[in-house]
Amino acid sequence: MSSLLKSREAILALAILILLALIASRFPGFVSPLNLANVFTDTSPLIILALGQMVVIVTKCIDLSVAANLALTGMIAAMMNGAGVPLPLILLTVIALGATLGAVNGLLVWKLDIPSIVVTLGTMTIYRGIIFLLTDGKWINAHEMTEGFKALPRLIFLGLPIMAWMAVAVIVLTVVLVRRTALGRAFFAVGGNAHAAVYTGISVGRTQMAAFVISGALAGFTGYLWVARYAVAYVDIAGGFELDVVAACVIGGIAIAGGAGTVAGCVMGALFLGIIKNALPVVGISPFWQMAISGAAILIAIAFNSRNQGPKGRIILKKAEHRA
Amino acid sequence: MTTAPQATGRQIPDRLMSPTRRALKSWEMLLFVVAVGIFVANSLASPYFLDPWNLSDASFNFTEKALIAFAMAMLIIAGEIDLSVASIIALASTAMGAAMIAGAPVPVLVAVGLGTGVLCGAFNGLLVARFGLPSIVVTIGTMSLFRGLSYIALGDGAYTGYPAGFGWFGQGYVWWVFSFELVLFALFAVVFYVLLHRTNFGRAVYVIGNNATAARFSGIRVDRIRFMLFVLTGLMSGIAAVCLTSRLGSTRPSIAMGWELEAVTMVVLGGVSILGGSGSIPGVVIAALVMGLVTFGLGLLNVPGIVMSIIIGALLIGVIALPRLWRMLRK
Numbered sequence: 001m002s003s004l005l006k007s008r009e010a011i012l013a014l015a016i017l018i019l020l021a022l023i024a025s026r027f028p029g030f031v032s033p034l035n036l037a038n039v040f041t042d043t044s045p046l047i048i049l050a051l052g053q054m055v056v057i058v059t060k061c062i063d064l065s066v067a068a069n070l071a072l073t074g075m076i077a078a079m080m081n082g083a084g085v086p087l088p089l090i091l092l093t094v095i096a097l098g099a100t101l102g103a104v105n106g107l108l109v110w111k112l113d114i115p116s117i118v119v120t121l122g123t124m125t126i127y128r129g130i131i132f133l134l135t136d137g138k139w140i141n142a143h144e145m146t147e148g149f150k151a152l153p154r155l156i157f158l159g160l161p162i163m164a165w166m167a168v169a170v171i172v173l174t175v176v177l178v179r180r181t182a183l184g185r186a187f188f189a190v191g192g193n194a195h196a197a198v199y200t201g202i203s204v205g206r207t208q209m210a211a212f213v214i215s216g217a218l219a220g221f222t223g224y225l226w227v228a229r230y231a232v233a234y235v236d237i238a239g240g241f242e243l244d245v246v247a248a249c250v251i252g253g254i255a256i257a258g259g260a261g262t263v264a265g266c267v268m269g270a271l272f273l274g275i276i277k278n279a280l281p282v283v284g285i286s287p288f289w290q291m292a293i294s295g296a297a298i299l300i301a302i303a304f305n306s307r308n309q310g311p312k313g314r315i316i317l318k319k320a321e322h323r324a
Numbered sequence: 325m326t327t328a329p330q331a332t333g334r335q336i337p338d339r340l341m342s343p344t345r346r347a348l349k350s351w352e353m354l355l356f357v358v359a360v361g362i363f364v365a366n367s368l369a370s371p372y373f374l375d376p377w378n379l380s381d382a383s384f385n386f387t388e389k390a391l392i393a394f395a396m397a398m399l400i401i402a403g404e405i406d407l408s409v410a411s412i413i414a415l416a417s418t419a420m421g422a423a424m425i426a427g428a429p430v431p432v433l434v435a436v437g438l439g440t441g442v443l444c445g446a447f448n449g450l451l452v453a454r455f456g457l458p459s460i461v462v463t464i465g466t467m468s469l470f471r472g473l474s475y476i477a478l479g480d481g482a483y484t485g486y487p488a489g490f491g492w493f494g495q496g497y498v499w500w501v502f503s504f505e506l507v508l509f510a511l512f513a514v515v516f517y518v519l520l521h522r523t524n525f526g527r528a529v530y531v532i533g534n535n536a537t538a539a540r541f542s543g544i545r546v547d548r549i550r551f552m553l554f555v556l557t558g559l560m561s562g563i564a565a566v567c568l569t570s571r572l573g574s575t576r577p578s579i580a581m582g583w584e585l586e587a588v589t590m591v592v593l594g595g596v597s598i599l600g601g602s603g604s605i606p607g608v609v610i611a612a613l614v615m616g617l618v619t620f621g622l623g624l625l626n627v628p629g630i631v632m633s634i635i636i637g638a639l640l641i642g643v644i645a646l647p648r649l650w651r652m653l654r655k
Contacts, residue, residue, distance in 0.1 A: 112644075112645050113648065114645060118588075121585055121588065121637075122638065122640040122641040123637065126637040129631060129637065130634070132628070132630040132631065247465075250461055257458065286479060288479045288480075291471060291475050292476055294468050294472070295469030295472050298461065298468065299462065299465040
């Protein structure tokens with residue numbers, strides 16, 4: 001029992017339940033199954049991106065380019081749709097394109113040994129800039145998209161929209177990846193102790209590259225979901241969303257120093273932010289509070305996590321281990 | 325790091341390079357040549373470039389960001405980072421706006437701006453130095469928190485109507501074409517040069533960046549210095565906030581959006597190692613000039629802002645990647 005109380009996931013689950021109870025005490029409608037399903041659907045992009053980010057953070061890197069990747073692939077999906085490309089081909093392209101953009105990050109981190117934060121700060125602006133070069137800053141609006149393109153994420157299947165099912169699928173796949181594959185173990189080995197990982201025959205750079213490719217592919221896929229669901233594509237969609245994604249991971253207890261974290265924690269971290277975001281208008285608080293609240297949530301979460309880990313604040317800018 | 329860890333420890337050469345030779349081969353020299361090159365290219369590309377007033381106008385492109393970059397350079401040399409600087413500007417500017425609405429005179433406005441910066445920096449410093457949390461996550465958190473607070477205060481509104489005297493900090497000229505901001509930039513370049521390269525404090529910053537444990541064992545008060553660096557960064561952001569607010573004459577919560585990226589780029593372009601432990605203020609000064617000249621030159625050629633941000637992003641990766649590529653190819 002005491003170990004259960006100490007587990008980060010249990011504390012987070014408790015925090016979510018308390019949050020829901022607080023909201024429900026004033027607005028019981030918020031916790032109706034239908035509304036909770038809506039909240040989950042609305043949080044799906046965050047969950048998908050946070051899981052990709054989790055894999056990257058576990059390997060002791062960080063990917064700040066996810067939102068820009070999402071915006072770029074989403075724009076390309078919309079442009080392909082405008083050019084009459086069939087939907088399955090668009091889906092394949094966005095995933096491949098997202099993976100390629102992730103691979104660019106991964107290659108720079110792997111082959112040139114540049115800290116991931118610098119690489120992805122740079123590619124974040126470059127990817128968003130490319131959207132502008134492609135479109136001249138023009139928007140692609142709902143009426144320029146075909147019905148089929150827009151309908152897929154909203155399609156209801158077994159009571160939930162496809163968008164939510166996609167999040168469920170990504171959760172399941174990540175669990176399998178992390179717990180049942182050699183690559184999944186390698187992520188944790190690399191983030192936990194890069195030296196030891198090398199001695200066990202794991203290539204640190206290759207593993208980090210794999211993490212970036214996964215994060216990129218998920219961002220690419222989310223790009224389509226985002227553009228199709230909100231039925232608009234322009235340069236600034238999902239602006240600053242990378243911070244929410246990192247926040248979800250940090251709240252979910254993914255150690256920013258690498259090597260530790262669970263899928264359940266990550267998903268709950270995303271849901272925590274999703275619930276707050278959806279509850280603010282219901283409770284009658286201006287949506288402008290959202291940013292400060294997620295900032296405060298990040299700070300509280302890292303303070304909590306560090307207390308559990310003991311006095312071990314390590315710097316994410318990869319140091320001694322990496323230079324070997 | 326892809327193969328087995330090799331023993332690539334530091335090698336001590338038999339003969340040290342002579343100081344002149346070392347200066348000639350330094351990163352700062354390369355940057356300086358690049359700066360001169362861009363200057364010449366710009367003056368050939370546009371007839372409007374070589375005009376003292378135009379150049380003076382162009383300096384506003386980088387002076388405020390450079391003020392932050394000086395402090396950021398010291399922070400990065402010490403192995404930390406502060407991604408919340410742009411949000412500190414937003415909060416400081418909002419606080420000044422609120423003080424202005426309350427009828428505060430100009431000196432109080434400035435004090436409020438600087439004070440907010442110092443408080444924000446102290447908050448970051450407290451979390452990092454006192455509680456031992458990693459600075460990157462802390463400042464990602466405070467980046468949301470500080471700007472979030474100014475969104476709470478302002479929503480989608482704005483503070484306008486600053487008193488006339490307040491405009492001087494961002495728009496005034498000290499003498500001829502030398503604006504107040506440009507003078508401030510030069511002044512702080514000297515101050516930070518002395519602080520980093522000529523004082524014990526500066527030496528301690530390098531030691532902490534190279535080996536914080538060794539620093540602690542040699543009697544350096546590591547946490548106190550870390551805390552002070554964050555406060556210093558907050559203060560410089562506060563000063564930048566005063567200048568920027570005065571120059572724009574208004575405050576919106578989206579003010580200075582994305583500046584943290586430009587400040588970090590400036591620092592890295594200036595030859596400061598993102599891993600900490602090495603770098604210099606003259607490098608950052610020249611990097612600020614390079615970035616200012618590039619943005620101004622491209623502006624004269626009607627290149628839109630977002631394309632400039634691509635170039636800045638590419639510059640950030642490029643300056644780190646090229647020397648490494650070069651070393652890889654030579655092997």
